[in-house]
Amino acid sequence: MKTLLWLRDDLRLQDNPALAAAAAAGEVAVVYLLDEESAGIRPLGGAARWWLHHSLESLATTLAEAGGSLILRRGRAAEAIPGLARELGAEAVFWNRRYGGAERQVDAQLKSALRTAGLQVASFQANLLFEPWAMQTGTGGHYKVFTPFWRACREAAEPRPPVAEPGRIRGISAAGDELAAWQLLPRNPDWASEFSGIWTPGEPGAQRRLAEFLDRNAQAYAVGRDEPGLEATSRLSPHLRFGELSPFQIWSALQGSPGIAAEDERSFRSEVGWREFCWHLLYHHPDLADRNYRSDFDAFAWQPASDAELAAWQQGNTGYPLVDAGMRQLWQTGWMHNRVRMVVASFLVKNLLIDWRAGEQWFWDTLVDADAASNPANWQWVAGSGADAAPYFRVFNPVTQSKKFDADGKYLRSFLPELAGLPAPVIHEPWKHPTALDETPLDYPEPLVELGPSRQRALDAYARLRDGVVPGAAPS
DNA sequence: TTTTGAGTTGTTCGA
């Protein structure tokens, strides 16, 4: 049989059930479609485009080594996929499932159109350990709190082992676009110039990262993951985002790593669980990036848009070292440490009282791991408008967090060269650093807002929301 | 149906 394999967020040869099935059935044509036309599909952010370029480059190589070839096409899936299937004389179209609202709609319509045209269509579970529709509460609803969700997942059937990589693929090639023509890479300026020293997009890079993590960083993960100055996190997020690695592979690799303490293993698995939970939420709330999960937040009194404050946050010029180090790490590397993400998000949403969507969009554009589910779910979690969200009174203090989780200032120094000469603890509060008469003052901004009053302003705004005070209404 | 216990990640204040 001749099968068209449509790859999307599953750019890997190992543990790829759609590929394995297609290869087992006969000849395979592999296509990646750049679809910027189907309705409702969120355009990739800049950093994700950079990653995609290199991931596709890598995939083309590994696929060629296995006997296949990667066909690049561009257009609306509803026309491009049936068109290519016709062109190749394919009898079947296979893909791995995706879970976003618009994506599901595209896939469902395509499935029925292809079947009507007499083709065999099959979709596979590849990117989530637990299908969102399979996880139901006792009353048939979907889970809204992480802990019971994850408990139910762990009590469900054990995730399958990874699917073996097909041996020699009988590949079918066809004319397609040149990758360069898609212009996924930034130019003028090339803000991603430092990315390639840090990241290796593609399946081999993902495998290497996983092996390194299990060998080294997974020890003391539970505690170490909180310190941004350490290399204690897995940094697998962008690989997972593009499906260069599957959660099934992670699951199984942990099984085979007895050197990791139970505490660290449980902690890391639960981070995989949060990814599952976010997709579970997005599946049931496809507009998670646009609308408050808790609709009572629609009445929340965000500050009127302040371009200057938003820009200071984006550029890492708030005057709070941990916030600024995080935002510059994001800009320079396309990634930010998890704890620092919470601190910068809390600062934007609570201290600046800027709508979480502005932060979510910036992360979407600048993160190489920008994930359609995790990004909005976690922003809403910080804002308090999300599922199982942080209580409104939880306002991170960037100075306290800095002293607690980067006590020696190692993380701060690596992204704030203008403060590199300051010792701890004053590096956490540079405005307290006395400048001697013969010294040039620090080239570092004064704090954008005062922490105490801005925190109180946020608490007041949340209290008004709770008490149902409508913004702008006349006081009674 | 009703009840009960629990809920990722924090900060501040006062004893």
Added chain:
DNA sequence: GTCGAACAACTCAAA
């Protein structure tokens, strides 16, 4: 310096 309480009820999940 350390520690517990307050912050605010509310929703969710399950018994």
